[in-house]
Amino acid sequence: MEALEMYTVDDRSDVYTEELKLNLGPQHPSTHGVLRVELSMDGEIITASRCDIGYLHRCAEKIGENVTYLQYTPYTDRMDYLASMNNNLAWSLTVEKLLGVEAPERAQWLRMICAELNRIASHLIAFGTYGIDIGANTPFFYAFRERESIMALLERPSGARMLYNYIQPGGLRRDVDENWVTDVLAFCDDFEKRWAEYNTLLSNNRIFIGRTANIGVIPQDVVYACGATGPVMRGSGIKWDLRRDVPYLKPYEEVDFDVPVGEGTHGTLGDCWDRYWVRMREMMESIRIIRQGCAALPGGEVMEKVMKKMYKTPLTPEAGEAYMRCENPRGELGFYVVAEGGTSPIRCRARAPSFCNLSLLDSLLPGTMIADAVAIIGSLDIVLGEVDR
Amino acid sequence: MGLLNNTLPDNKLVGAVDTAVGWGRKSSVWPMTFGIACCAIEMMAVFAATFDLDRFGAGIPRATPRQSDLIIVPGTVNAKMAVRVRRLYDQMAEPRYVIAMGACVCGGGPYVKWGYNTVKGVHKIIPVDIFVPGCPPRPEALMDGILKLREKIGREAVFARRNEANTQMNAKYDAVS
Amino acid sequence: MNEQQLHDKLRATGLGGIGELESSARDPFVVVEASVLLEVMAFLRDDSETAMEMLHNVTAVQRETGFDVVYHLCSYSRHHSLTLKVIVAQPEGEAGDWEPAVPSVASVYPSANWHEREQWDLLGVRFNDHPDFRRIILPEEWIGHPLRKDYVYPSTFGEIPLELDAIPLYERDENDPPKPSEPRPAGTPLTQPPSEYSTRPDAGGRAPAPEKKGES
Numbered sequence A: 001m002e003a004l005e006m007y008t009v010d011d012r013s014d015v016y017t018e019e020l021k022l023n024l025g026p027q028h029p030s031t032h033g034v035l036r037v038e039l040s041m042d043g044e045i046i047t048a049s050r051c052d053i054g055y056l057h058r059c060a061e062k063i064g065e066n067v068t069y070l071q072y073t074p075y076t077d078r079m080d081y082l083a084s085m086n087n088n089l090a091w092s093l094t095v096e097k098l099l100g101v102e103a104p105e106r107a108q109w110l111r112m113i114c115a116e117l118n119r120i121a122s123h124l125i126a127f128g129t130y131g132i133d134i135g136a137n138t139p140f141f142y143a144f145r146e147r148e149s150i151m152a153l154l155e156r157p158s159g160a161r162m163l164y165n166y167i168q169p170g171g172l173r174r175d176v177d178e179n180w181v182t183d184v185l186a187f188c189d190d191f192e193k194r195w196a197e198y199n200t201l202l203s204n205n206r207i208f209i210g211r212t213a214n215i216g217v218i219p220q221d222v223v224y225a226c227g228a229t230g231p232v233m234r235g236s237g238i239k240w241d242l243r244r245d246v247p248y249l250k251p252y253e254e255v256d257f258d259v260p261v262g263e264g265t266h267g268t269l270g271d272c273w274d275r276y277w278v279r280m281r282e283m284m285e286s287i288r289i290i291r292q293g294c295a296a297l298p299g300g301e302v303m304e305k306v307m308k309k310m311y312k313t314p315l316t317p318e319a320g321e322a323y324m325r326c327e328n329p330r331g332e333l334g335f336y337v338v339a340e341g342g343t344s345p346i347r348c349r350a351r352a353p354s355f356c357n358l359s360l361l362d363s364l365l366p367g368t369m370i371a372d373a374v375a376i377i378g379s380l381d382i383v384l385g386e387v388d389r
Numbered sequence B: 001m002g003l004l005n006n007t008l009p010d011n012k013l014v015g016a017v018d019t020a021v022g023w024g025r026k027s028s029v030w031p032m033t034f035g036i037a038c039c040a041i042e043m044m045a046v047f048a049a050t051f052d053l054d055r056f057g058a059g060i061p062r063a064t065p066r067q068s069d070l071i072i073v074p075g076t077v078n079a080k081m082a083v084r085v086r087r088l089y090d091q092m093a094e095p096r097y098v099i100a101m102g103a104c105v106c107g108g109g110p111y112v113k114w115g116y117n118t119v120k121g122v123h124k125i126i127p128v129d130i131f132v133p134g135c136p137p138r139p140e141a142l143m144d145g146i147l148k149l150r151e152k153i154g155r156e157a158v159f160a161r162r163n164e165a166n167t168q169m170n171a172k173y174d175a176v177s
Numbered sequence C: 001m002n003e004q005q006l007h008d009k010l011r012a013t014g015l016g017g018i019g020e021l022e023s024s025a026r027d028p029f030v031v032v033e034a035s036v037l038l039e040v041m042a043f044l045r046d047d048s049e050t051a052m053e054m055l056h057n058v059t060a061v062q063r064e065t066g067f068d069v070v071y072h073l074c075s076y077s078r079h080h081s082l083t084l085k086v087i088v089a090q091p092e093g094e095a096g097d098w099e100p101a102v103p104s105v106a107s108v109y110p111s112a113n114w115h116e117r118e119q120w121d122l123l124g125v126r127f128n129d130h131p132d133f134r135r136i137i138l139p140e141e142w143i144g145h146p147l148r149k150d151y152v153y154p155s156t157f158g159e160i161p162l163e164l165d166a167i168p169l170y171e172r173d174e175n176d177p178p179k180p181s182e183p184r185p186a187g188t189p190l191t192q193p194p195s196e197y198s199t200r201p202d203a204g205g206r207a208p209a210p211e212k213k214g215e216s
């Protein structure tokens, strides 16, 4: 009996505890790739965490300094492989800024439609894998069903299923076929019904809300301090979207859409559920944008004549530098290119949104339970290809 | 004991056992949940609804190497990751099979020239059974690779998983690791 | 505010070492001295009219004469942005492995922490007074900074072979260890395309087809 009395809850000083080091990753089903986090545990509670990245470093910036501007487009695909269209777009806009040219009207509208389709595909993966992280396997299969339709749509003009290399400096590689717009609109109608299904499946599930509400709260000042952007920023209630505030494509000025922000529906503002819900509503906003884009799609060329001529030899922009920000599904992607007159830049830096969002993690994890760590990592929705480049 | 050392002459009994066990093995290949880069997304697509790998009995990805007998390496392996890939392979129990998925793990892919820290093909680190090229390979290609692997498993003798040359190679591999 | 007004505001603080506004560039930038960098950053962040809440990006650029460190600042409440540059010239007589140093701004903008570690890792630029200064992407034991123009590509990392024609680990003969490869000149890539691929097949560059054996 004496031994039992020793271990009462009130008197923890007698209980022998020891700090436990726990390795999460690099091969772990919930780290969305090859992230490694070193956790120090006190029982179930995390006391300190340290991210270790670099398991997918693929020398993208060095390659950028050695290949021509056009040859680099496929490498931008491979940075954020879930949103290749958006990456192509950001790179093309940067090179266009450097060259001082602009894509023709039709190319701009098609760019917007493709980028928004890819945004939906990317958020679908975030939705499906987040379900798996929390312990719900079914949403994954639903999400991939719709994703396949998007991939089939984007495959028709680009010829690739996932890494499209479709948007190029100066316009698009080729035009879409004549039935494409009709099929995109049919997909939009279909998707709205599916979206309602997802919400009954996961979003309003009591267990899911219990696992994500009030977990991993990110205050607004931490968002700014750590440089987090995209749904992480909007989930904390900051109404900012580059598409609306600094439109980098002309069509974004003309279409009408909302910027969803977190409202703390099930608890505190800026928790995991808010970030998840921002992503879900962004899919619907993208559908709205696509509908308007398809209605207003003008005719004409998809590649400037000037550019076609320029492509006969490798592009050689004048000396100078350009920084361009674009709103990717994960946040603001920035390309900083320094040219010195050659056929390839002398510095080609990508400011990856996942990289900055992930730097939040070390300050977010201490004090939470180990099971919540998985929910928090999943809600940041990182892609390791982009974190490491 | 003769059976273990594969010294029994080929006769009807051994042949029948081989066929039965081979059929059992090839129909329940358990892959490991292991994603590295872009190719992992296509691998996920193979597991998901449209392509449904469960039709071939390989649809339950296991989260730990100790429970799985197939490791699909999907995506670029770099110097930092190569050590981990080696360790994961070491932790798997025999018989174990490796599918190299994607141009990167078949021989460098887009990173072959300027990639200062990428390993130009995972076969430099671990022995590979099936190569599936493509950047990324289409899901059909990966499924084809898994079907080829099934054929290969079905043909194998029970106790000697690899032929003479491969056994020697494995012994050398064990000596290195 | 546009860049001109931001620059005027900066000049009005009376801090020395703030250069002219390069307004002819595509993204106008201001060159500041490393000694006043922290004060300038703190001012831009705290002043209610400039209100630069976020340090968007930190980049180091190697040029022939030295290094530039470029800071992209953004304001989310005021919708403007500004680029700051610190130029570190390479002193006379310094060798190629010279490491420039600038003050770390992680105390003003914590988001600089990882960016600065990355620049150190890839380009070898030191950031003084950084809270956690080590490599971030490459392993700790990596030699050199790969984005330097004179970087020598390694052929192995520890035991891991990095060359295309390396012998696989499990096929190595322990009695006959692979010879260390020739030191390569700086900047040469790891893999040269094989010469037989460099000519078109119809130009006679293809290897002769192997003779068929056993045909009778």
Ligand code: SF4
Pocket: A078, B037, B038, B039, B074, B075, B076, B101, B102, B103, B104, B105, B109, B110, B134, B135, B136, B137
């Ligand atoms: S082969 Fe292509 S798709 Fe696969 S990992 Fe390599 S770059 Fe990515």
